[in-house]
Amino acid sequence: MTNWNDRISPIVKSVPPSGIRRFFDIASEMEDVISLGVGEPDFVTPWSIRESCVYGLEQGYTSYTANRGLMELREEICFMHKRRFELDYNPKTDVLVTVGVSEALDIAMRTILSPGDEILIPEPCYVSYKACATLAGGIPVPVPAKAENDFRITPADLEPHVSPKTKALLIGYPNNPTGAILSKEDLEAIARFAVKHDLIVISDEIYGDLTYGDTKHVCFAGLPEMKDRTILLNGFSKAYAMTGWRIGYALSNPDIIAAMTKIHQYTMLCAPITAQIAAVEALRHGEKYMRKMVSEYDKRRRLIYDGLQKAGLKCFEPKGAFYIFPDITSTGLSSEEFAEKILMQEHVALVPGNAFGECGEGFVRCSYATSIEQISEALARIEHFVNHL
Template structure:
C-alpha cells in the first residue's frame, strides 16, 4: 500500500506545550502553570452579545474577510492603540484566531526556498507554519543578557539574499519580553535596508506593564511592509471564541482572503458580533484583567528574587521565564521531576526552541492562590536540589 502521509508533515514535531498539560490532568491535587489561557471568564457583556446574536438568528455566513461592522471597529481600535490607520474594506481580514492569520500570511507570501527569520524562544507555530508554506525557517537565538529582545546586530547577521520575512513576536511568549520604540527603530532600519517584510504578532499587545505597546507598523516606512497579527484570545479572555485578525497592505490581504475563502469560508458569526462589543465597550474589563496579571507578575518576580532563582523581569504577556541552569538538568528533566515530585506542571523552555534550554515557562494566567501554592512547592523542590548540591540559598 502506498504511504498516505506527507513527509513534510510527518517530520514536524508536535507541540511541546501540551505534553505536561495532558499529564497533569490525570494527577490528583496537581497544579498546572503550563497553558497560556486566561483564567478569567469572557466579560459578561461580550458573552451577552454572543447569546443575543444567536437569539436574533444571526447564524449565517458573513463575508469571507469578516463582518463589515467588526472590521470597522478593528480599524478604529488599531488607530487608537498603535496609531496606524487601515481601510476596513481592503486592509483587514478576520481569521479563526491569530494562529490562522500566521498560517495564511506565510502561505500568501512565500515562494519555495524563501527564508523566514524567527527569533526564539517564541510561539510554537511560526516554524511549522513556515515549513508548511514551503519556506525555510532561520532561527535567531535571543539572549537573556539582552532581556530576550531582538537586536539590530543579531538581525543583520541572520539575513541572506533569500531572506524575505522577519517574524516579530513581541510581547513575547514564552519570555514576557517587550520591544520599546527605541528598541524597534534600529530594527526598522535593517528591515528597510534589506527590503524585508514583517509578520508582527501582537496578540499580547493589551498585556504590557512597563509602558504602552508599540507596534513596528507605526514606525516610518514600516506600515507598507508589515502585517499586524492580533486577536481576542488573550487581552479579552476569548480563547474558545476562536477569533483573530490581520491588518496590512491590500496587496497581501486580498491574497490571504483567497486562501481563507477556500480553507475556512469565514470566522464564526456569533464570535464576530461578540467581538464588536468587546472593541466598543470593554476597555474597563481589559484594564481590570491587566491589573490582576500585573499583581501576579510582581508576586512571582519577588518570590524568585527571594529564593535566588535567576530570572529577568518580564514586562509583557503573562509568562515568566526563570533560568534553572544552576541545577545541572535539562529543562525537560527539571520539568518532569518537578511534576512528579511536587505535582506542578510547567513547560520546558525547549518547547519554544533549542535556545530555550535551561529555562522554564511559567504562566501566571492563574489565580494568585494557585500561584502561591505552586511557588511554595517550587521553593521546596529547589531547596532539596540545592541541599543535595550543598548550596545555601535562604540566608
Template sequence: MRTTYISKAAQQIKPSGIRKFFDLASTMEGVISLGVGEPDFVTAWNVREASILSLEQGYTSYTANAGLLSLRKEISAYLNKRFHLDYAPDDELIVTVGASQALDIAVRAILDPGEEVLIPEPCFVAYEALVSLAGGKAVHIHTNAERGFKASAADFEAVLTERTKAIILCTPSNPTGSVYTKKELEEIAAFAEQHDLIVIADEIYAELTYDEAYTSFAEIAGMKKRTILISGFSKGFAMTGWRLGYVAAPAYLRDPMLKIHQYSMMCAPSMAQFAAEEALKNGLEDVEKMKKSYRRRRNVFVDSLNEIGLDCHQPGGAFYAFPSVKKTGMSSEQFAEELLIAEKVAVVPGNVFGPSGEGYIRCSYASSLEQLQEALVRMKRFVQKTGAVQ
C-alpha cells in the same frame, strides 16, 4: 502500494511541547498548572450576552469572507485609538479563526519554496511549523537573558541570505514576556527597509504591557507598507475559546491572504464576531482590570522566583515568567518532569521554544494569586531538595 501517504512536511513537524505537559498534568489530581497560556478570567458577561443575542435573533449564517464589516470598522477604530494605526475596514483587515490562522495565511501568502524567515527564539512553537508547512525555512536567531531575550538588527544581519524573505517578530513575547522598545523596533525597521523584507508582527499580547507605553511595529515610520500585523481577542479580552483573531495589512498583502482564507476557512464564526464587536465597544474597562491584576501577579511571582533561586528577568508584557533552572544542574525537560511528579506543578520546559530556551522553564502567571503562591511554595521545596539552590 505506496510506502507512505503522509507528506514529508507533515512527517517532519513535531507535536507541540506545550500540549505534552498539559495533557500529562490533566491526568493527575491536585496539579497546579502554570503551563498553558490562557487567561483565568471568564469572558465578560456583556460579551457573552451579545453572542447569545445574535443566536436568538437567528444570525447563524456565513458572514463576508473578511468578516462582518461592522466588526472590521470597530477593529479599525480600536487600532487607531489604541495604537495610532490607520487600517481601512474594506480592504486592509481580515477577521480570522484566531491569531493562529492569521499567522498561517500570512506565511502561506508570502513564501515560495525554500525562502527563509528569520525568527528570534525562544519563540512560540507554531512559527517554525507554519513556515515549514508553507514550504519555507525557519532561521532561528539566538537570544539570551542578559539582553532581555531580544534580537537586534545585527543579529538579523548575521544570518541574512539572498533567500531571506521575512521576519516574524513577537512583542510582547511568548514565552519570555519581553517587550521591544520603540528604539529597538526602529533599528529592526531600518534593517527590514534596507533588505526589502516583510515583517510579520505577532502582537496578540499587545494589550498586556505593564511598564512602558506599547509601540506597534506597524507604527514605526514607513513600516505599514511592509508589515503584516497579527492580533486577536484571545489574550487581552479573555476569549481563547472563541477562536477569533484578525490580520491587518496593506491591500497588496491582505488580498492574497483573503484568497487563502476564502478557500481554507470561508469565514470566522458569526456568533464569535458579534461577541468581539461588543468587546471592542464596551469591554475595554475589563481589559484594563485584567491587566492590573496580571501586573500585580507578575510582581509577586517574579520576585518570589528570584528569592528561591530561580533567576528570572522582569517580563514587560504577556503573562509569562521565564526563569532559569541552570543552577539545579537539570535540563529544562528534566526539571519540568520531576517538578510535576514530585510537587504537582506543571510548567513548560524552555527547550520546546527553541535551543535558546534550554535551561529555562515557562510559567504562566495567569492563575489566581492564591494558586501562584501555593505553586511557589512547592517550587521552593523542590529546588531545595536538589541541593543546587539554597
C-alpha cells in the same frame, strides 16, 4: 499490509509535535496538579461580551458572513488602530478577520513564502512560528535572543542570519515565552533593518494590551515606512479572555490582504458570526474589563517574580504578556528533566524552555494566568523542590 505512515507528506512528518502538550497530557491524568503552563486567561469572558453573543443568537444571527468578516467588526478594528496608534486602515481592503490569530499566522506564511524562501524567527518564540513556516514551504531561520539582553532582538543579532533567500522577518512582542518587550527605539532599529534588506515583517501583537507599569506597547506598523511592509496580527483571546471564541485578524496592504483572503475563503470561509458579534462588543465596551484583568495580571507578575527569586531561580523580570522564564541551570537539570521531575514530585506543571527553540534550553516557562492562591502554592512547591535537589 499498507504502511500508512509512508503515505504522509514528508513536510508534515518533519514537523515535531508541540513541545507544550506532552507535560499537560501527563498532568491531566494526575490529581492535585497546579498548572503554570497553559497560556490561557483564567478569567471568564466579560458578561457584556457574552451577552452580545446570546442576543445575536436570539435574533437569528447564525449565517455565514463575508469572507473578510463583518464590516461592522472591520470598521471597529480600524477605528481602534486609528485611535490608539494613528494608523489609517481601510476596512474594505486592509482587514481580514480570521479564526483566531493562529489562522492569521498560518495564511500569512502561506501568502508570502515560496518554497525555499527563508524567514528570520527570533527565539525563544511561540511554538507555531517555525512549524507554520515549514508547512508553507519556507525555511525558518532561528535567531537566538540573548538572556543578558533581556531577550530583546537587535539588528546585530539578525544580520549574520540574512542570506539572498531571506524574504521575511517574524517578530512577536510582548514575547511568549519570555515576557520581553521591545522599546520604540528597539523597533525603529529593526524597521531600518527591514528596509535595508527589503523584508516583509509579520508582527504578532496578540499580547500588545498586556504590558505593565509605565510600559506602553508600540505598534510596529505605526513606525515610518512600516505600514505597507508589515502584516500585523492581533486578536481577542488574551486581552479579553476570549480564547475559545477563536477570533483574530490581520491588517496589511490591500494586495497582501486580498491574497490572504483567497486562502481563507477556500479553507475557513469565514470566522464564526457569533464570535465576530462578540468581538464588536469587546472593542466598543470591553476596555474597562480588559484594564481590570491587566491590573490583576500585574499583581500576579510581581508575586511570581519575587517568589522565583526567593526559590533561588534567576529570572528576567517580564514586562509584558503573562509569562516568566526562569533560568534553571543552577539546579544542574536540563529543561525537560526539571519540568518532568517537578511535575512528578511536586505536581506543578511547567513548560520546558527548549519547546520554544534551542536557545530556550536551561529555562522553563511559567504562566501567571492563574489565581494568586494557585501561584502562591505553586511557588511554595517550587521552592521545596529546588531546596531538596
